[in-house]
Amino acid sequence: MFGRSFQVNMATVNDNYLKLKAGYLFPEIARRVNEFAKNNPDAPIIRLGIGDVTEPLPEACRTAMIQAVNDMGDRTKFKGYGPEQGYEWLRVAIATHDFQSRGCNIDASEIFISDGSKCDTGNILDIFGDNNTIAVTDPVYPVYVDTNVMAGHTGDANDKGEYGGLIYLPITAENNFTAQIPTQKADLIYLCFPNNPTGSVATKEHLKAWVDYAKANGSIIFFDAAYEAYITDPTLPHSIYEIEGARDCAIEFRSFSKNAGFTGTRCALTVVPKNLMAKASDGSDVELWKLWNRRQSTKFNGVSYIVQRGAEAVYSTEGQAQIKALVSFYLENAKIIREQLTAAGLKVYGGVNAPYVWVQTPNGLSSWDFFDKLLHTCNVVGTPGSGFGAAGEGYFPHFGV
Numbered sequence: 001m002f003g004r005s006f007q008v009n010m011a012t013v014n015d016n017y018l019k020l021k022a023g024y025l026f027p028e029i030a031r032r033v034n035e036f037a038k039n040n041p042d043a044p045i046i047r048l049g050i051g052d053v054t055e056p057l058p059e060a061c062r063t064a065m066i067q068a069v070n071d072m073g074d075r076t077k078f079k080g081y082g083p084e085q086g087y088e089w090l091r092v093a094i095a096t097h098d099f100q101s102r103g104c105n106i107d108a109s110e111i112f113i114s115d116g117s118k119c120d121t122g123n124i125l126d127i128f129g130d131n132n133t134i135a136v137t138d139p140v141y142p143v144y145v146d147t148n149v150m151a152g153h154t155g156d157a158n159d160k161g162e163y164g165g166l167i168y169l170p171i172t173a174e175n176n177f178t179a180q181i182p183t184q185k186a187d188l189i190y191l192c193f194p195n196n197p198t199g200s201v202a203t204k205e206h207l208k209a210w211v212d213y214a215k216a217n218g219s220i221i222f223f224d225a226a227y228e229a230y231i232t233d234p235t236l237p238h239s240i241y242e243i244e245g246a247r248d249c250a251i252e253f254r255s256f257s258k259n260a261g262f263t264g265t266r267c268a269l270t271v272v273p274k275n276l277m278a279k280a281s282d283g284s285d286v287e288l289w290k291l292w293n294r295r296q297s298t299k300f301n302g303v304s305y306i307v308q309r310g311a312e313a314v315y316s317t318e319g320q321a322q323i324k325a326l327v328s329f330y331l332e333n334a335k336i337i338r339e340q341l342t343a344a345g346l347k348v349y350g351g352v353n354a355p356y357v358w359v360q361t362p363n364g365l366s367s368w369d370f371f372d373k374l375l376h377t378c379n380v381v382g383t384p385g386s387g388f389g390a391a392g393e394g395y396f397p398h399f400g401v
């Protein structure tokens with residue numbers, strides 16, 4: 001009876017966190033697996049990991065990082081705090097190799113190095129107002145939705161896991177896995193192509209339609225290109241800046257996690273073009289680059305010198321060959337999965353320009369029913385597609401990584 005709850009002026013929490021549903025998927029998977037394991041103690045359970053790489057860091061990156069560790073032990077080469085935006089040599093390598101070589105007019109000064117696209121796609125909301133209308137694809141990378149819930153940009157979730165106030169754009173077999181351009185106005189739009197989790201891609205024409213929509217509506221597109229290295233079709237765009245006009249309406253996120261195995265090493269980047277504008281509440285135009293630069297300089301102290309040297313090595317001749325081999329390995333896995341599941345009579349999507357294979361559940365089974373069937377008959381643990389959004393119902397993801 002003398003508990004703290006008796007204090008009347010207790011500190012309060014951010015109530016928006018209490019709206020989050022994401023805590024539900026993995027505990028429910030664990031509950032079903034534990035129950036199965038208890039009743040079938042001898043079953044050799046295979047757990048398909050979700051969304052992590054398996055292959056070690058490329059040698060070029062390791063060699064560069066070892067050299068960088070040695071630099072740190074040498075008084076003349078030692079580095080303390082680096083630039084919050086990242087070292088110039090890394091930003092120039094990225095601008096040259098990833099953007100200018102593909103005809104994108106992106107300057108090194110528009111690139112911000114960070115410790116991950118997960119953080120960047122969440123943190124970017126810091127510089128936007130709270131009254132924007134937000135559109136996401138469905139299914140979706142959960143970070144985009146949950147960070148908006150945390151920021152108070154949504155209402156409560158319904159039992160399908162859809163939050164009030166968000167515009168959901170289904171990507172399903174019915175629309176050929178193309179995110180439909182909304183009929184209403186969205187201020188902030190999250191697009192991820194090649195797509196996690198469906199493995200679908202966006203053509204130049206499709207991205208052009210998005211850029212035209214964004215320019216007509218004064219919207220900003222958040223383009224997540226984490227899987228661009230997996231594009232095998234030479235006609236597909238790797239960057240949204242390959243589309244004319246995108247500098248006026250898009251921010252792009254990239255990461256070394258999936259092309260170079262940096263999920264545990266941590267390095268990514270965000271591109272904010274200098275002329276990209278949004279409105280202040282007094283109606284004036286504000287350059288987003290200035291706000292993001294201010295945000296990063298205040299709340300972030302840069303990525304370690306050692307890791308940035310590792311990332312720079314991705315652009316060396318050896319590094320380029322090694323990441324190509326790495327990506328090919330995962331694409332080969334995706335191909336095997338795709339071909340074997342197709343041969344087994346399943347309808348399978350993705351897995352060609354992305355490590356993700358997206359399987360339609362057979363006989364109209366719900367994704368949780370398919371989860372149970374897979375667990376009980378094959379002792380394999382997957383993830384139900386409905387966990388990625390209401391339109392993921394009836395699908396089951398498989399990751400080639």
Ligand SMILES: *Cc1c(COP(=O)(O)O)cnc(C)c1O
Nearest residue numbers: 116117118141196226255257268
């Ligand atoms: C893996 C992944 C990222 C990369 O996240 P990091 O924090 O850089 O590891 C970004 N977006 C999507 C959709 C991803 O699947």
